[in-house]
Amino acid sequence: MAAATKPNYARVGEQVFKEVEKVNAELFTLTYGAIVAQLLRDHEDVEAVNEQLEKMGYNIGLRLIEEFLARSGVPRCSDFKETAEVISKVGFKMFLGVTASVVNWDPKKNEYSLILEENPLIDFVEVPEQYQSLVYSNILCGVLRGALEMVQMSVECRFVRDVLKGDDASEIKVTLKAILAEEVPVGED
Amino acid sequence: MSTLSPAVQSAVQPMKPTGSYSSLEQLAAKATFTTEKKPQKPLPILSRPISKGKAEVSLSAFSFMFSEFIQYCIPRVTNTSELEKRLSEAGYTIGNRILELISFREKNYKRETKLISILTFISFTIWKLLFSKNADLLEKSTEEPDEYMITENQPLSLTKFISTPKDYQGFNCASFVAGIVEGILDAADFGARVTAHSMPLKGQKHPKTVILIKFNPDVIARSDLNP
Numbered sequence: 001m002a003a004a005t006k007p008n009y010a011r012v013g014e015q016v017f018k019e020v021e022k023v024n025a026e027l028f029t030l031t032y033g034a035i036v037a038q039l040l041r042d043h044e045d046v047e048a049v050n051e052q053l054e055k056m057g058y059n060i061g062l063r064l065i066e067e068f069l070a071r072s073g074v075p076r077c078s079d080f081k082e083t084a085e086v087i088s089k090v091g092f093k094m095f096l097g098v099t100a101s102v103v104n105w106d107p108k109k110n111e112y113s114l115i116l117e118e119n120p121l122i123d124f125v126e127v128p129e130q131y132q133s134l135v136y137s138n139i140l141c142g143v144l145r146g147a148l149e150m151v152q153m154s155v156e157c158r159f160v161r162d163v164l165k166g167d168d169a170s171e172i173k174v175t176l177k178a179i180l181a182e183e184v185p186v187g188e189d
Numbered sequence: 190m191s192t193l194s195p196a197v198q199s200a201v202q203p204m205k206p207t208g209s210y211s212s213l214e215q216l217a218a219k220a221t222f223t224t225e226k227k228p229q230k231p232l233p234i235l236s237r238p239i240s241k242g243k244a245e246v247s248l249s250a251f252s253f254m255f256s257e258f259i260q261y262c263i264p265r266v267t268n269t270s271e272l273e274k275r276l277s278e279a280g281y282t283i284g285n286r287i288l289e290l291i292s293f294r295e296k297n298y299k300r301e302t303k304l305i306s307i308l309t310f311i312s313f314t315i316w317k318l319l320f321s322k323n324a325d326l327l328e329k330s331t332e333e334p335d336e337y338m339i340t341e342n343q344p345l346s347l348t349k350f351i352s353t354p355k356d357y358q359g360f361n362c363a364s365f366v367a368g369i370v371e372g373i374l375d376a377a378d379f380g381a382r383v384t385a386h387s388m389p390l391k392g393q394k395h396p397k398t399v400i401l402i403k404f405n406p407d408v409i410a411r412s413d414l415n416p
Contacts, residue, residue, distance in 0.1 A: 020248065020249065021248040022247055022248060023346065024242070024245060026290065030282075031255065031258075031279070032254060034282050038275075056261060059260070060254065063253065067249055095249065096250060124286075
């Protein structure tokens, strides 16, 4: 009965995606590729590139959450598990045009996995041998971390399966580390 | 059953389960195990089919990513022209790849050999891919014989969410688009230097963007011989 009153997130996601202004996905893919290539040229260490991608994603996430909340109008989530549904069906759809599926919900450790069958960032991409430890789509982990931090959830995200490394789908594991106390900005009451 | 020949008999023998099951749960467990797909090795990248190119992402996703890239570059450069150069270089690699992709997908490998045709290819086909519209204006400069200009009156959708602060005057994010054009021209063997400029338009708040293409002398000489 509770499921019937919950909004149909998949439909919300599709509705919002229909309304936003769009750009060719291949341009998006190629631009991301150019960015990763630039990072690899600037840094010698692949781990540093992974970190830089995550940091860039984090900065994006901090700003992306506002647009997400403004456009989607999704009400406050009742628990961490619901954030998974909202992210996978509305968030991913709205920005990347693809949906993710939520699996392996573990209530004890408060973690779940997002499975991405399609990932617009990795079309046409092949990672060469010498960069095997590169987490190409690490920017997504950063975006999730930044966005969730702005809604008072401190999470840790990492890729456990990666299509570019030979797996059949990409899997991001999201673990809730802490609920952050809402801080009242100085000067406001 | 016993009247049939042995060959036929074996063919019509009922399927025996591979083991005996003491309970329904065991049977179910066995069934899920055998229906599990054998993990297939993904196709090598060159054998995979190319997408139709209809997929889209939201403009804000692109804008966020583009803005992060610029913010990443800023501490690493010393002046605005270096920043423009970085954007242009990023666009260059993209231009190379876009030409290959489009030539394969839409033009069936047809290669442009005339100057005018490569310019119209850029202002129509490529612009349609990047901005979902044709370029506003393509013109040949009257002063220089080797200069052409593609003009956009409205702010480019890729850069419209970017405002340049006062101390970055003279910097144009459209250098990214200029880089893409340069990459395409270079890959098509029409070497050129491509830059982006903003020109204020009378009666309009936003300046118009002009992509200035200056072809190399050998390209001009070649096109004069082969108009």
